[in-house]
Amino acid sequence: MIIVMKHTATSDEINTAVKQIENAGLSAHISQGAVVTIIGVVGDKSLLSSDCLCSLNGVDKIVPVTETYKLANLKFHPEPTKVKLGNCEVGGKQLIIMAGPCAIESRDQLLESADAVKMGGATVLRGGAYKPRTSPYSFQGLEEEGLKYMQEAREKTGLSIVCEVTSISAVETASKYVDILQIGARNMQNFELLKAAGKTNIPVLLKRGLSATIDEWLNAAEYIMSEGNQNVILCERGIRTFETATRNTLDISAIPVIKSKSHLPIIVDPSHACGKRPYIPSLAKAAIAAGADGLMIEVHPNPKIALSDGPQSLDPQDFKVLMDELRPIAEAMGRTI
Incomplete structure (x- = not known):
């Protein structure tokens, strides 16, 4: 899944979301664009409650990723890699x-x-x-x-x-x-x-x-x-x-x-x-x-x-x-x- 943060999200709010992901035993990969920060979640998503994540301050929405590749996925990293x-x-x-x-x-x-x-x-x-x-x-x-x-x-x-x-x-x-x-x-x-x-x-x-x-x-x-x-x-x-x-x-x-x-x-x-x-x-x-x-x-x-x-x-x-x-x-x- 992908967590899309609000454009007004603070560093503390982003860190809170990352901590919750890691506390569930999953990996968080942050991609910071010019306007929006995206957090990619890698691992067994059944260990993590989407409703709980949505309730966090600074979270805009949760987007599911159906492809088996995550880190290489454009959804995880919207900006082209150089x-x-x-x-x-x-x-x-x-x-x-x-x-x-x-x-x-x-x-x-x-x-x-x-x-x-x-x-x-x-x-x-x-x-x-x-x-x-x-x-x-x-x-x-x-x-x-x-x-x-x-x-x-x-x-x-x-x-x-x-x-x-x-x-x-x-x-x-x-x-x-x-x-x-x-x-x-x-x-x-x-x-x-x-x-x-x-x-x-x-x-x-x-x-x-x-x-x-x-x-x-x-x-x-x-x-x-x-x-x-x-x-x-x-x-x-x-x-x-x-x-x-x-x-x-x-x-x-x-x-x-x-x-x-x-x-x-x-x-x-x-x-x-x-x-x-x-x-x-x-x-x-x-x-x-x-x-x-x-x-x-x-x-x-x-x-x-x-x-x-x-x-x-x-x-x-x-x-x-x-x-x-x-x-x-x-x-x-x-x-x-």
Whole structure:
């Protein structure tokens, strides 16, 4: 449930409501807007009397929440969340572009990629140190060695860095190096991994699962947030359908749906959505026009020799061209790049 306080409610009245919630063994989450304060109640609501709450001074009304996700719910937090990074924030006026290679192959490859995406206008460097692959014989990543290269790239370029983590031990290691922990599509419902990421104070990029509904996706975010980490960024990367012309099917409607259901920022990964280089620009433009807060794009110095996802990677020149083409669309949406 949600307790909506009157706009005249005092701090003491708000604290009294919070104390009553906590005395019943429930959790209270306060969201203070410009005019109204909202208190979200998480836990077994049968332990708490709505009539008793309504009788408290300063309480305007009680609103039930039927969705199973609470902390990620727009009703709990009416103002859009802005996730702060080292050099930017996700969910603000500036569109955040995360770009870089699917896999970190070597120090030289990563540093070259970092320079290229920085020059193209990216604000975050992506790179895979842990690579969950369909085949066990495919390149699996450089792990901590790759994370050290990412740290060096951040020091050299000023870019924030994001890397996927695939296990609880990877979370522990990556937390020493990165600005954003990425939970990949295959691990969206790896609940122990979600809880481990939730115990950190590092922003988490949560990709939508291959066949996950939007409610399942938001409930996965809830696992992270329920552990105390409220800095979650959602990433739509395409879902599996019957269509074979593209690697996945980009659910462009997920952007406005998420905006109507959640306060969390959402970015789009057009590279994984289509899996084919020629389609990336169109999907990237559509995502920005639909209201996405940013993009994640695979960029490799030489896609033809990439160890992972070369066919869906842009080269530095194509990335720069795309960024130039995105700017007027961003401006039309009242955003900047």
